[in-house]
Amino acid sequence: MANFAERLDLALTKRGYTGAQVASALTEAGIPITRAYVSQLRTGKQANPTLQVLRALASCLQVSVGWLVGDDHVESGSVEDLQFRAAAVGLSASGLSEGSLALLRGVVELARRAEGLPEQPERAAGIPEASAPLSGPQRRALGARLHGLRLAAEMSAEQVETALGRGAAAVPAVEEGRLAPAPAVVERLLGLYGVSAPAIREYVLSLARGEREAAWYDAQGVPVWLAASYALEERATLIRTYHPQFVPPLLQTEEYARAALAVTGPETLGQPSVEEALPLVLARQEALGRDGVVLWAVIDESVLLRGIGEPHLQLEQIDALIGHAKRPTVSLHVVPVDDPAYLPRTGPFTLWRFAEAFEPDVACVHGVESDALISDPGAVEAYHQAFTKLSVTTTTREETVELLTRHRERISRTIGH
Template structure:
C-alpha cells in the first residue's frame, strides 16, 4: 500500500497520466490504477519500467525495487494459509505493521491476549466440524501472532473490554482463571493498556459491535478500522469514517474503568470462579 502511494506520487510529480504510464508497461490504465491502490502485486518488471518512465534516478530506483521485492515476500503467516481466510490475512498484515492498535471487544478476549486453552475452546465452538489438527493449527497461528507484543518495536495495544468478556465462561473455571492471570500479566507490559466497560455504565457508543483501529508509522498509510462478521470482514479507510470510530473509542475510554482499576477488577472476578 505504501509503495503504491509512492508510485502515484512519482507519476504525478513527473506529470505522467495513467494512459501514458500504461503504455510504458503495455497494460491498461486500470492496471496502473490498481497497482497504485495495492489491489494487485508489484511485478518487478512493471515497477522498473514505471520508474524509468517517471525519470527516477538509477540509485533511487534501485532502492525502490529492493523495497518492492521485500514487499512481495510472503509474510510469516503464509505457512498457515491452509487455515487463514483471505479476508483475515490482511488483518494479520496490518496488525504486524501497526504502531498503535486500539480496539473494543464486547464478546471475547482479543486474540493477542488469549491463552492457548482459551483460544482452543473458542476454536472448537467456532469450527465444530474441523479435525483436531486444523484446530491446533488455528490456535498455533493465534499464539504466533502474540510474539508481536514482545518485539522491541511492539505496537501500543489499548483494549477496551466489555464486562461481558470477563464474565462469559469459556472452557471452564480453570481456563478462565488462567486467562485472567494472562490479562494481569499483560498489564505489566509497557505498551499494553486494558480497560473494562462495566455493566453499570449502561448504553455506550460502541455497543453496536467489536472493531479494531490501526495506526501506522508511514505517512502514506492512513488509519484503518477493521470490523468482522460471520461471513467476512470490512476494512474502513475513508478518513471521515475512521474519525467516527476513533471518536467512539475516545468517548468509551472515558466511560470505562481507568487502567489503574483493571487489575483489581480481574482479581475480583477471578475470586468468583
C-alpha cells in the same frame, strides 16, 4: 559516494515531491507501487528496486538512472543511459492507438537495423512475467492465492485465459508457482475475480510486486480476507480493539483460545477444526512482540463473568490479562457491567494505524462468517469516534488491574484456592 536511498531522498527533497505523489505518478504510468514502498526505498529498508522501477523513478525525478544508483559520472552514451532513454521513449508511447504503435514499432526496427542490432524475437503469447524475479515461496504463495480466488469466482482456467487473451498454459503455470505474473496482470486477474476491497487487493499486489516475503498467513488454508487482516496487523504500529464478548485474540491464552473457538466455531477463521484454527490465533499474537507496537484494548466486564472453559482456565486467562495490563505497550480497559456510560451499537472491531505518516487507518469489523475491512475515511472515522467514547468512559489502567484482581479472587474462591 552517496547510496541509492540517500540519492532518492535528495531528489525527492529537491523536487519537493512526497512519496504519495511519486507512487501515484508511477502507478498511473503503469508501474504500480505504494507510498509505503517509496518510503522504504527512501529510508533504505528496501534496497532492491527493479530496473523498471529505477527507470520510472529517474524519469519522474528528472535524474539519470546512473546518478540515482550512486554513480557520480555516467557517460552519456553508456548502456545504462541508453536503456534509460529507450525506456523514456516507451513511456511516451503510452496511450497511442494500435495503428500508431505498429508504425512506431516499424520505425524502431528500422533504427535497430541501421545500428546493426539483431532483430527482436517475437514475444511469447504467455502472461508477462514480473520484472523482478520472485522467490520460490513468493511465487507459490501468490499462485496459491490466485488459484483460491479463481475458484471462489467460479471461473475455469480456460475462461481466464480467454479473458486475458494469453497462452493456453499460462494460468496453471501461475497458480502452480512456476511463473510470476507482472503486477499489472495480477490487477487484471483481481478484477476478473471480483476482488474490489482495496485492502485485499493491496495484500495480493504487495506479494506480486515482491515488496514482502511470503508469510505464515499466505498459506492456502487461510481465507484471503483473514490473510489481508493479518498482513495489515503485522504492519500496524497502533492497534485499537474492542471486544464485548471474548478476550481479544491478541491477549488470549492458548487454552482460552481453544475454548473460545469451540464456542464460536472454527469456521469463523475459515478452518474445519479447532485444532487447525488455533495456530492462526497464536501466530497472530506475534504482532505484539514487534518493537514499537502499542495495543489499546477495551473489553466488556461481561467477558470476565462469562464462563469460557473450566474455572482454572479462566483464572489462567485473568492472570495473563493482569500481566498484559502492566505492560507499557498495552493499555487495557474494561466497560463496567453496572451502569456503563457508553455502549456502541456494534460488535467487535479493530482499528489499525501504520508507521507511514500519510497512510490512512483501516478498520476491521469482526463478523459472523468473515471480517469486513473498511478503508472509507468516513466509515473509519465513525469507528474512531466510537472507540474514543469507549476509552473515556471505561476503567483507568490502575482500575483495570484492581477489577481484574477482584474477578481473580472471585474465581479462586469457586475452586478453593
